Amino acid sequence: MDITVRIGNKTLKNPVGVASGTFGYGQEYAPFLDINNLGAIYTKAITPEVREGNPTPRIVETPGGMLNAIGLANVGLDNFISQKLPFLKKYQGATIVNVAGRSEEDYCQVVERLNGFEEVWGYEINISCPNVKCGGISFGTDPVLVESLVGQLRKRTQKPLIIKLTPNVTDITITAKAAVSGGADALSCINTLKGMLIDTKSKKPVLSNVTGGLSGPAILPVGIALTYQVAKAVDIPIVGLGGIMTANDAIQYLLAGASAVQIGTANFVDPTITEQVLEGIINYMKQEKLEKIEDFHQFLLA
Numbered sequence: 001m002d003i004t005v006r007i008g009n010k011t012l013k014n015p016v017g018v019a020s021g022t023f024g025y026g027q028e029y030a031p032f033l034d035i036n037n038l039g040a041i042y043t044k045a046i047t048p049e050v051r052e053g054n055p056t057p058r059i060v061e062t063p064g065g066m067l068n069a070i071g072l073a074n075v076g077l078d079n080f081i082s083q084k085l086p087f088l089k090k091y092q093g094a095t096i097v098n099v100a101g102r103s104e105e106d107y108c109q110v111v112e113r114l115n116g117f118e119e120v121w122g123y124e125i126n127i128s129c130p131n132v133k134c135g136g137i138s139f140g141t142d143p144v145l146v147e148s149l150v151g152q153l154r155k156r157t158q159k160p161l162i163i164k165l166t167p168n169v170t171d172i173t174i175t176a177k178a179a180v181s182g183g184a185d186a187l188s189c190i191n192t193l194k195g196m197l198i199d200t201k202s203k204k205p206v207l208s209n210v211t212g213g214l215s216g217p218a219i220l221p222v223g224i225a226l227t228y229q230v231a232k233a234v235d236i237p238i239v240g241l242g243g244i245m246t247a248n249d250a251i252q253y254l255l256a257g258a259s260a261v262q263i264g265t266a267n268f269v270d271p272t273i274t275e276q277v278l279e280g281i282i283n284y285m286k287q288e289k290l291e292k293i294e295d296f297h298q299f300l301l302a
């Protein structure tokens with residue numbers, strides 16, 4: 001059985017990774033699980049500058065999930081290189097750096113600076129950030145901006161470029177195809193859905209940012225549907241995520257067309273969940289006599 005996954009010019013040792021923003025830079029989770037068993041760590045987003053993020057409250061539980069409006073709080077590029085990369089270097093899986101910015105130049109700066117570090121396996125490009133030059137609309141909702149950004153990044157790196165799609169669009173296949181035209185190696189599907197909760201006592205929004213991103217089990221069917229739609233529209237690998245809490249959830253993403261998966265919110269519930277998901281995928285492959293990850297795609301996508 002072969003559980004490796006090819007993305008661009010590189011190979012992941014297994015299809016199970018941890019989602020950006022839910023695993024920090026690995027250090028906090030190391031006491032709880034053997035992080036060497038992960039196929040990939042997708043880091044918390046990195047921007048050129050240090051970011052404090054939004055004022056609290058910035059996280060709240062919802063029925064079947066959670067809302068967050070962290071505001072891309074992160075250690076910034078310099079501190080990432082000096083304080084976080086040395087730890088990540090020791091680990092055997094792929095370190096995929098999640099990149100964010102306010103402009104194309106911000107993204108390019110992060111990618112160019114990290115290119116020389118062998119321990120950086122590739123990049124996941126978070127295109128859900130507002131583009132200052134375009135009046136704050138999100139990169140990820142405008143196919144012209146998506147293609148241009150990915151094209152700029154493609155010129156600057158040979159490492160795998162995984163573009164993380166937002167579900168907050170009318171037709172996700174349009175942005176997916178734009179990312180492919182720009183030169184993406186893979187697509188992550190999906191980021192959080194916009195949501196809001198109101199405190200009925202104070203009659204104010206619960207989050208200081210008013211709205212936040214919904215994640216967790218509530219979004220599982222949305223993520224699976226969008227993965228399936230994207231898989232039918234493009235020919236590059238898809239990394240499926242959104243609401244995966246069990247191996248069975250992950251298997252559904254693989255059947256829908258994903259070649260790898262990420263676990264996000266579930267890490268907060270059970271830090272060892274990734275090990276269980278990987279074991280469940282392997283058991284299912286044995287039981288169903290699937291030899292390799294692409295074999296999952298013969299049932300719904302053929």
Ligand SMILES: Cc1cc2nc3c(=O)[nH]c(=O)nc-3n(C[C@H](O)[C@H](O)[C@H](O)COP(=O)(O)O)c2cc1C
Pocket residue numbers: 019020021022044045068070072098126164190191192214215216217219241242243244262263264265266
């Ligand atoms: C607290 C928190 C912080 C997040 N930060 C990021 C981030 O920095 N960059 C990013 O691309 N996605 C970020 N996400 C989105 C997740 O990576 C993931 O796309 C989303 O949570 C859906 O997966 P899940 O339902 O398994 O959590 C964050 C999610 C949460 C819950």
